[in-house]
Amino acid sequence: MLQYLIRLDDLCPTNDLQKWERFFKLFDRYEIKPIIAVIPDNQDPKLNACGSFNPDYWQMVRQLQDKGYTIGMHGFEHRYQNKNSGLFKLNRRSEFAGLALHTQEAKIKAAVKIFKRENVQASLFIAPAHTFDTNTLIALVRNSEIQTISDGLLKSPYTRLGFRWIPVQLPEATVKANNTWTFNYHPETCSDEAFYKLEEFIAKYHTRFVSISDLNYKTYTLMDYLTEQYFIYMRLTKDFIKDIIAHFRGISL
Ligand SMILES: [Zn+2]
Numbered sequence: 001m002l003q004y005l006i007r008l009d010d011l012c013p014t015n016d017l018q019k020w021e022r023f024f025k026l027f028d029r030y031e032i033k034p035i036i037a038v039i040p041d042n043q044d045p046k047l048n049a050c051g052s053f054n055p056d057y058w059q060m061v062r063q064l065q066d067k068g069y070t071i072g073m074h075g076f077e078h079r080y081q082n083k084n085s086g087l088f089k090l091n092r093r094s095e096f097a098g099l100a101l102h103t104q105e106a107k108i109k110a111a112v113k114i115f116k117r118e119n120v121q122a123s124l125f126i127a128p129a130h131t132f133d134t135n136t137l138i139a140l141v142r143n144s145e146i147q148t149i150s151d152g153l154l155k156s157p158y159t160r161l162g163f164r165w166i167p168v169q170l171p172e173a174t175v176k177a178n179n180t181w182t183f184n185y186h187p188e189t190c191s192d193e194a195f196y197k198l199e200e201f202i203a204k205y206h207t208r209f210v211s212i213s214d215l216n217y218k219t220y221t222l223m224d225y226l227t228e229q230y231f232i233y234m235r236l237t238k239d240f241i242k243d244i245i246a247h248f249r250g251i252s253l
Pocket of ligand 1: 009074078128
């Protein structure tokens with residue numbers, strides 16, 4: 001079976017909305033229900049530099065929710081606090097991974113409070129920079145109703161550690177033969193070229209796009225663990241080589 005999902009990251013009050021609306025129009029034209037990574041209280045200076053403040057931010061989030069888009073809790077403030085690369089070692093920066101459980105709980109509690117106040121149902125968790133750890137999962141269990149994580153390296157959704165996991169594997173739409181693939185776009189920084197490619201892809205393959213309610217979850221096996229560890233090992237080896245090259249380049253300068 002072949003299924004595609006699409007996730008847009010970094011919705012916040014300082015977005016350049018024109019960049020987002022072209023995605024929304026495209027999805028609505030083909031009745032695709034994307035996952036939207038909504039930042040509850042953005043304090044990321046990079047994202048704050050993007051545009052003017054939108055006073056109707058939460059009203060917009062509610063409208064997206066009413067259209068059937070899936071709303072994800074994209075961390076709390078989207079502010080990186082350390083260089084921990086978390087469970088999947090995807091990036092060396094995190095708002096959660098490596099922090100004490102009580103600190104992570106305080107963040108999740110604060111995020112849950114904002115979503116409740118704004119009458120928005122966040123049905124999955126999306127860690128900024130894909131970085132979180134088992135304490136983040138405990139914090140979610142204790143302080144939220146979220147049971148699904150939008151992250152992971154495998155080829156299909158699975159259940160593990162009491163959560164449903166929907167892997168996020170590709171930064172752009174890519175033709176595949178089978179399995180379930182999430183394409184992860186960042187509308188703020190997405191080039192026109194990448195967007196036009198997505199338009200063409202969706203025109204051809206829109207019937208393959210599903211929403212999260214259509215998914216089936218398999219049990220996580222030892223083989224899945226080994227596959228995941230292999231991906232992580234390959235990534236770490238690549239990072240290690242990059243670091244060595246950077247180090248020697250630094251010395252030769
Ligand atoms: Zn983000």
